[in-house]
Amino acid sequence: AQTVTQSQPEMSVQEAETVTLSCTYDTSESDYYLFWYKQPPSRQMILVIRQEAYKQQNATENRFSVNFQKAAKSFSLKISDSQLGDAAMYFCAYRINTGTASKLTFGTGTRLQVTL
């Protein structure tokens, strides 16, 4: 069974600084997706960034980038120039890449606090 592990329950970063959230996963599949989702307090979960396992290039979305290490099964999220609005729970998620398997497997989340 696939598992996703986020070992940092809480992280704190100062505004304008950079922070990295860690995620490891376990799977025997070779073709899959990895995602980072953000869930602000009492607000909707939104997709931050996605990575396709067969793509070696790390995904980037504005201030958000990932470090995808397929062999190590590691998928960390780097947030640059942190803003107060980045404060949220961040979930790492995995999904096998087939047309008939939509199930997302989530990690336990990392609560990110942004301080002035």
Added chain:
Amino acid sequence: KAGVTQTPRYLIKTRGQQVTLSCSPISGHRSVSWYQQTPGQGLQFLFEYFSETQRNKGNFPGRFSGRQFSNSRSEMNVSTLELGDSALYLCASSPGTSGSGEQYFGPGTRLTVT
């Protein structure tokens, strides 16, 4: 495009009652997945519907059921509610075909069972 909508946003029910939650996916999306989010268990997959058929199922008891209509809207039903069913129920929408990895979430329905 309009996002994923869920109704109602909040519900308070009593043990033993049943409840129905509704989810309208993004226009054109044929897959709707349901997740339960609790502080203790985190985010857990309930089931997925695609083209009116249940395509995947998580490890939940039979009290949890769902269906999908021809317009892709989905409902989730929980019968004989237990205190442990108190949770945020999220639905997620996706095209449902190979290569379409991401899912888009609705705001959730917060269910409280007393």
